[in-house]
Amino acid sequence: VIQDIGGYSYFLTVPHLFNIGFKYSKALDRLGRKGAELYQRFFIQEKFYKRYQSSDQNTPITRIVPVQKSIEAESKINNADEIHGILNTCREPIVATDCPCRKRTEILGIRECRGKYPIEDSCFQVGLFGEYFLNRGEGRRVSREEAHQIVDRFAKLGLIFTTENTRDSNRFVICCCCDCCCALIRGMTRFSEKNQACSAKSNFLARVDPQKCQGCGLCVARCVFYAVSLEKEKAVVDPDKCYGCGVCSVTCPTGAVKLYPCERSNVYADGLDLMHRIYKENRQASALAK
Amino acid sequence: MQKINFENAYDRIIANMQRYPSGIPTKDGRVSEAFREYIQLMFTPEEAEIAQYMELRLPPAGRLPPWVLYILSPSPLGQKKKPRKTLQ
Numbered sequence: 001v002i003q004d005i006g007g008y009s010y011f012l013t014v015p016h017l018f019n020i021g022f023k024y025s026k027a028l029d030r031l032g033r034k035g036a037e038l039y040q041r042f043f044i045q046e047k048f049y050k051r052y053q054s055s056d057q058n059t060p061i062t063r064i065v066p067v068q069k070s071i072e073a074e075s076k077i078n079n080a081d082e083i084h085g086i087l088n089t090c091r092e093p094i095v096a097t098d099c100p101c102r103k104r105t106e107i108l109g110i111r112e113c114r115g116k117y118p119i120e121d122s123c124f125q126v127g128l129f130g131e132y133f134l135n136r137g138e139g140r141r142v143s144r145e146e147a148h149q150i151v152d153r154f155a156k157l158g159l160i161f162t163t164e165n166t167r168d169s170n171r172f173v174i175c176c177c178c179d180c181c182c183a184l185i186r187g188m189t190r191f192s193e194k195n196q197a198c199s200a201k202s203n204f205l206a207r208v209d210p211q212k213c214q215g216c217g218l219c220v221a222r223c224v225f226y227a228v229s230l231e232k233e234k235a236v237v238d239p240d241k242c243y244g245c246g247v248c249s250v251t252c253p254t255g256a257v258k259l260y261p262c263e264r265s266n267v268y269a270d271g272l273d274l275m276h277r278i279y280k281e282n283r284q285a286s287a288l289a290k
Numbered sequence: 291m292q293k294i295n296f297e298n299a300y301d302r303i304i305a306n307m308q309r310y311p312s313g314i315p316t317k318d319g320r321v322s323e324a325f326r327e328y329i330q331l332m333f334t335p336e337e338a339e340i341a342q343y344m345e346l347r348l349p350p351a352g353r354l355p356p357w358v359l360y361i362l363s364p365s366p367l368g369q370k371k372k373p374r375k376t377l378q
Contacts, residue, residue, distance in 0.1 A: 001332060001333055001337050001341070002337055002340060002341060002344070009344060011337075011341055011344065014307050014310050014312060014313075014314055015312060017329075017332055018328075021332060030331050030332070030334070031328075031331050031332070034331065035328060035331050035332075038324045038325070038328040038331070039324075039328065041322070041324035042315035042317075042322040042324040042325040042328065043315070046315055046316075046317045046322050046324065048315035048316075048322070048325075051312045051315075052312065055311075275311045276311075278311040278312060279311035282311060282312065282313060
C-alpha cells in the first residue's frame, strides 16, 4: 500500500483505500471476496456512501463530465467541462486499471452489467495516482490518444464519466461509471437513501429538437436517471432529473438530443479549495448534531 | 526488545484517518467494525507498523491532486506545512 514517489512516501487513504485494492491489484489476493463483503457492509449497509459522494451539506466531491460529441456544436466549452478536454490537460502518466466498483460486484456475483460494460481499462489514474500505480507494477500506461479512443468507445456503450469536482488540471482519477455498480451513480439509482449530490450535475442540460426526433426511444432506454420520456412520440427531458451526462445524445440516430450549456453547479478551483469546503461542512454538521 | 503491538498500529492508522475531510465509516457513533476489518486486510502487519507513523501532510507543491492532499498531513487543514522528505 505504501509507495515512495519522488522522495516522499504515500499511501492512499479514505476514500481511495476502498478502491485501490480492486483496481488491478496485488492487494486483491489479500482482500478478495472478504474485502468486497466488508465494503458492502460499511459502504452500503452502514451508509458511508453519502460521505464518499458529498459533504453533509451536499457539496459533491466529484462531477459528471460529458463527451464532446454530445454537446451542441456551437457551444463554448472549457477543458474542464468535457472529457476529451480533461484528458488533453491532465498530467501524465495516464494509467488504465480495472474499475473497482464493477470488480467488486463481479467478485460478489451480483454484477448486473456483465457482458454490457467492461471491467478492464475503465478507470484512469492520472498524474501522481498514475505514478502510484505504475510504482506498484499495476495498471497499463496508455497514451492520450488511446485514452481518447477508449472514452469514445465507452461513451457509445453508455458509460458516464466522472472526475473530481475541480477546474484544475491537476487531477488524479477519471472514472467510467455505470448505474448498477458505481459507488457514485448508485447514490441516485440504487442505494436506499437517494443522494441528489452523488456527483455534481454537469453544466449542460439535454434538450430535444422535436423536428428531428423520430421517437425511437433509444435515449429513454439509455438514461439511467429516468430524465427522458416519450410524449406524443417525441422525447422530452425533465431538466430537474437530467445530470447532463450526454449518454442520451451520443447514439441518437438523428442528432435530435444535444447538450446545451446551463450553469447550475459550482466547480471548485482545485482540490485544496474543494477539500477545505468538504472538511468545513462535515465538521459544521457534526458540531450542530451534538 | 519491545514487542510490537500490531492491534495498536491499526488503531493508530484509523485514528489518523478520522482527520480526513470525509471522515471514516462509523456505526452508532463508533468506528465501523467492518471498516476496521477492511483496514486490517488492506495493510499487512509490516505495512501497518510503518503506516501508523506516517503523518498527514500536504504533498509538495505542484503534485496536489485533491484527495491526496490529506494523505500525509494531520495538521489542521489549510496550514501549509513543508512536508518532510522521508519517513521517521
